Every structure is written in structure tokens, then in C-alpha cells.
Amino acid sequence: MTTTTQSSSTPGTSTPGTSTHTPAPRTVTPEAPGTAGLGSTLRFELLKLLTSWRTRGLLLICLAVPGLFIAAVSTQSTLPSDTVFGRWMLASGWADSLVVLAFSCTWVLPLLTAVIAGDVFSVEDRLGTWRHLMMAVRSPRRIFATKVIASVVVIVLLVACIAASSLAGGLLAVGNRPMVGLDGQTIGAGHAAALVGIAWAYAAVAALGFAGVGLFGSIAMGRNPMGLLLPALLAFLLDLCQMLPLPVPVRMALPSQPFVAWRGLFSATPQIGPLLTGLVVSLTWAVLATAMAWLLFRRRDFTDLVYDGSIRRCLLAGVLPLALLVGLTAGVLAGTGQTGSGITRPKVETAVSTTFGHLYRLQTAQLNRPDVTEAQMAPSAACDKGGSLVTDEGPGTDWRCVVSWHLPGAKAVGRAIYQVDVMADGRIVADGDGPTDVNGYFVVKAPYGTAPNPLWQVDSLIDLTSHK
Template identity: 60%
Template sequence: MTTFVLSGHAARTAPLLSGCRFELIKLLAQWRVRLLLLACWIAPGGFVAVVGTQSSLPSDTVFGRWMHATGWSGALVILAFSCEWALPLVVSLVAGDVFAVEDRLGTWRHLMIAARSPRRIFVAKALASGSVIVLSTAGLLLSGIVGGLLSSGNRPLVGLDGHTFSPAETVARLLLAWLCVLAPTLAFAGVGLLGSVALGRSPTGLALPAVLAVALALLQLLPLPVAVRLALPSQAFVTWRGLFTDPAQVGPMIIGIVVGLVWACVATAGAYLLFLRRDFTDLANDGSGRRIVSGLLPLVAVTILSVLVIGFAGGGTGSGIGRAKIERSLETSFAHLYVLQTTELHRPAVTEEQLRAKAHCDKGGSLVADEGAGNDWRCVVSWHLPGATAVGQAIYQLDLTPDGRYVADGDGPKEVNGFFQLRAPYGDAPNPLWQFDGTVDLLATSGKG
């Protein structure tokens, strides 16, 4: 590292705290970043407040069908939307441009003279971009909560297994879910830093995190083995749903967090090493494809190693979705929601234990193996009522995605799981047994207990 000498005295490098403050001010001075922060702190609340007053709800989004029931559903819809679109976009606009902007403006030599330490420049820029990303994430969280509570109130939340969570439980799990998705967000931020350093003023570096997020989202739609699916850095964008079952499905979530953090560390370390080797005297630097390839290769190695470790630890080679798991999940959801329906119809109280709900599921007939995702799952749920000799039965069609989420659509009898309105504490609402969301733990054992 070069030492600058002025009047016979070695020049000091700029303090790290001052460098961080300087880089943060530079970021916040950009109109693009200001608009981004403003959108993160205002748009989610406005969206939830508006949608919460509409008769048509985003039922294709997890928790979307419950937005009239409680404001916490709106906050979770914002979380799901943020994982798919908002957070990758925030990372691209902030971390993907924090180094490249110096190339476009041709200010590297001035910055090096002022700071006199490439190491401190990198740390200051990484911390500043990370601070803006965390601030944007906090805005998405708080705005979604405020908008949801103002539009639909502070009522209990129905989870992905039909279990009802109190507002206090929901707050705790919602905060944990946002902490969970910080891991893949930091992973994409590390990739953004890597692209910004390696590709210079090229716009490819700016788009790299977003392109990676879209590619991984498309990959998650494929019927991947469990070990491969859990080794993806974006998996924690999905596994937070497991917090909203009782008991929580923590296995996939923990693996997703660890993988995301490892990706964040490796990508950031790669960006750091490339930055230290950079020739700042070359004003015509437009980045190098060779440098970005060398930076991405360790991430590929991390993914392969993760697949091997997860598979060796019991992650399995199959899809993680089998008939026994689906039946167990459907039984639990049906029992919880039947109790909810009984309460809202003012019928005699019944408990999940008294119902003894049992499900039998089949995928595509006798010629198709009963495993994996698809929209051809057909299930029959049977249950008992106290004092009754007859056994009740209800039919469901399941649309199951490769990540373990399913939508159960009631197919009769109409008086049990058909569409009809009933009087809920928040007003008229659809029959809770008509359509509902559920989730299968991809790492759970297949046996039915």
C-alpha cells in the first residue's frame, strides 16, 4: 500500500468511521436511492391499505386470502412480495452500483488520495450499502405492519396449518421471518458488490443480483432434489413460511439461513480480494468478464459443497414431498379450520382431538407415484363428531408446488367445504374450509404419527 508523505510526515489514512459516514452521505445524496427509500417506507402500507378494502384479494399469494381477517396477513403479503421482487431490486440498485459509480464519474484517484487505504474504502462502501439495504428492509417491514393494522385491525392470524396465532405470537414470528430473509438479502448484496467491483462501469454489474434472483426463482419452480433446493442461497426467501405452523418447521429455515450467510461471506470476500488487486490508475477500466468468472467460481463451489453436506446429513435425493407428509399436513389443517368454522357458525364446540381427522390422498390415479408436486392430488378427509355414529367425509383437490406449498380447494360436500358466506368477527367471510393454504416440511420424516 502506498504511503503518502507531506512536508516530511507520513500522511494518515482516513478513519473508518469518517469513511463510512462519507460513503453513506454519497449514497443518500443520489435521487435514485432517495426514491427507493421513500418507496420502501410508504408504498407497502399504501398497497395493503388499498387492497384490504377491496372485495377481491390476492389469494394466489400466501396469506393473501386472509387480508380481510387481520392486518398481520397484509404484513406477510408484503414479506412474500419483498422476497420475490423488492429485496433483489433494492440490492441491485444499492450494492450493485456502490463501486461502479466511481468508475462512471472517474473519481477513483481522488478518493484514493483522500482515503489512502483501499481496504478502508472497501469496508466503508460495503457498510454504507449494507446500512441502506437494512434501512430499506426496515421500511418494508414497518410500512406493511402499519398499513395492515390500519386497514384490517389487530386480530389473530390463521397460520399455514390452520392454527390460530395470537397477535403477540404473530409479531414475534413476523420479526423472526424478516430476520430470516436478511440472510439471502445479504447473499445477493455480496453478489452485487462482486459485480460492481469486477465489471466496473458496465451496467451488467448493476443487474447481476436481480438477474441471479430471477434465475434462482425459476430454478425453484423445477422438481429439484431436496438437497439441491436447500443449497440455493434464495431458499430462505421461502422457508420463513415454516414459522407459521405449530410446531414451526425450523429445519429448512435454519439451513436456508446458513447457506445465505455463507454465500454472503464468500461473495464479499471475493469482491474484497478483487478490489485490492485493482489498478486505480487506469481510467478506462470497464470491468473484466474474466474477473467476474473468477469471483463466481467460489460460489459455485460453495453450492456444490452445500448439496453434498445437506445430502449426507439426511436431506435426501427425492423431492421431499410424499403422500404421508401431505396427509399429515392436510389432517392438521382441516381439524384446526373445522374448529374455526364451528365457532363462526355458532355450533356446539368441538376440539381437534375429538374430530380424529384422517386424510387419504392420491396423485393422478393408480399409475402415478404418490409423490412430488402437481395439481393432480386428490384427498379425502374423514372425521368424527362427538355423539355421532356416522363418519363425515370431504373431498379436496390440491395444487402442490415444488417448494412444499399447496392450495386445498374444497370439492364437496357443499355444506362442509363448499363456498358460502358466514359471519366472522370482522364481517362476512368465505367458509374457511372452502380454500386454504398449507405447507409441507420437506425435511420431515415420512411416517405418520
């Protein structure tokens, strides 16, 4: 009987007379059991945000309120003429959407970033779920990235809902008509649609700077509600600063400037400088604030169930770097030669005369008079601020302009007087002060009935960064 014995060898050894090769074992590093991947974590964060009663309420408000507001205004005889494009709300549906955009940039968008980005981390502190989340994902970097991405997606979705509601409300209530720009020029319906879409997209990017501040506050303050209010408080303070006669470099360095820079799209010559500067400032704020939020997040003690943040840490890690960023940006812009408020008499005179020339042609068409070109009219303006003892520069309500123009075949020179309010952000509102047949009444008697008088109030916009 023959017994066959199977020899076994230890890895790394060989039986004499035989040639064997044992490959080196591959190192496999599978994820720990129960660890969630990036895709599933992101889906979970989006689902958690979108199923929240707060987010659902905001979605409903953003979809319904802008359209209802426009529908209500379209039935009124009084328009919000103190808002940019407000006096044109009954003339074009595209102007209606821009009125909603102007209001949203002042209050709505900062509040949305506060509610979404300002709460995306602190909600875990309030619910005490950090330990469960860390055990499920086991990657602080992945948790941070998914929360940032999810909050940005929801904020952009909310802005898109406001834009869609305002556009639908304006087009249904007023119609797809040409609109009047900020230099009095007529913008065709197709061109207006493109510009309005770009303006809303620009405002959504501008909101990202405040979203970064919200993310930082949500991590730095923990359960403290101050983290939730941080973007809204910042927007309120910057809104007050916008009313002051700040030097142009400081104004352009503020993250709130992009919320008004979109208006430069609707000038006869688009104001590209402020638009690009605002875009860079917004993205820089978003990146810096998010980076500071990550530095705080990676040092968090997630075993502390009563973490309420630190005011001192928030000031040192958040306020100070962002203030230094404003100073650095202002210094860079000052190096381009931009000083003062950016509001000078030549700029005011050019803006008022150019806008008057465009709107005079619009009034001529309303009254069914022979058309006249701006070149034939040769409009000019002589403006003065506060009398001979005051320097003719800077914002104020004490500007006064006399506009002169010529008509073909007429020897007399036409003149119109305007009391002008030049705001610190470059917007001009000129109220007609005679003669009555030109700018003295809100409406004019056209052959088809009464119509709004384009020359009763003149809106324009100064490019603060221009050296002319």
C-alpha cells in the same frame, strides 16, 4: 573576563567525566496529511448513499407503497389468494405484512441489493473518482470496508422501511387481530407480532447473500451495467429453479431458499431445520462473495479510467466458486439422508388433515356451533396423485384428497373432497370440491352475517427436510 562556553554533544556521545543517557527516539507513524480515518470515511460513504436521488427515491417508495397497497386491498372484495396468507388479509393486519413480505422476497429485496450493493463501487468508475478517493483515504482496505458496511446499512434500512410501512398499513386498515397460521392454527396477536418481526429480520439476513453478489459484480464489471443487474438476474434464475422438482439437498443449498424458509415460522410446529439451513447458506454466500470481491479489488488498477470489467474474470472468480459452493453444500446435506423432492403421500395427508381439523373448529365458531376438539374429530386424509398409474410423490396439481372426520354423538362419518396443488417448495393449496355445506362456497352464513369460509381453500406447508 570569563567566557562560558556551553558544550554540545552529538547524540550517542558523552563528555568525559559526565554521565548522560539519551533515550532512543520513539517511532511515530502518523497518518499522511489529508488521510481520512475509518469513521470519517464511513460517514462520507453513508452520506453519499443517503443523499443520492436514487436512494432517497427508494426510501420514499419503501415507506409509502406497502401501506398504500394494503389500504387499497382492504377496500376490495377480491384478495390475492394465490399468495401465501393472501386470503387472510381482511382477517388480520399481521397477515397483510406477510403478504408484502412474500412479494418482497420474490422481487423487491433482490432489486434493492442490486441498486445499492451493485452500484457502490461501480459509481466511482462511472464518475472517474477513484484517484481522488485513493489520494484522500490512501487505504484500499479502508475504502473497501466502508463501502461494504455502508451498503449493508442502507439495505437493512430499506428493508426496515418496508416492514414498518406494511405493519402500519395492516394494523391501521385491518387491526391487531389474531391470525391463522399455515396449519390452520390460530396465532394470538402478541405471538403473531413476534413471529412477523422475526420473519422480516430473517429476510433481511437472507438479502445479504445477494448483497455480496452485488458487491462482487460492482467491482468485477466496473462501468459495465451488467454488474448492477447481477443480483437481480441471479434472483430471476433461482426463482425459476425453485419451481422445478429439485432434490431437497440442491434446493436447500440455493441462496433463494431462505426467501421462502421464513414461512416455517408459522407452522403449528415451527420448521427449524430449513430455517437454520437457510441462515447458514445466506451468511456463507455473503462471506464468500464479499471475499472474492476483496480479492478483485486489491488487484484493481485505479489509474484506468475506462475499466469495463471482464466477463471471463467474472465467470472464473465469481460464478465458478459460487457454483462449487452450491455443490459442496448440496453434498453435505445429501449426507444427512435427504433425497428426492421431499414431497410424499404421508406428508401431504398429514398436512391436509391437520389443517382441516384446525380450520373446521374455526368454521364451527363462525356458525356458533358446539365446539369440538381435534382429538374428538380424529381427522384423517386419503390422498392420491394422478390415479393408480402415478407414484404418489412429488409436486403437482393432480393431487386429490378425501378428508374424513367424526363428530361426538354422530354415527355418520363426515367426508370432504379437495383438489390439491402441491408446489415444489412444499406449499399446499387445497380447493374444496364438496360437500357444499362444508367447503363448497367462499362464504358461510354466520348468525352475524356472511363470513369467509375457512374450509373453502386450505393452505398448508410441508417440511421438505423431514424424514417422516
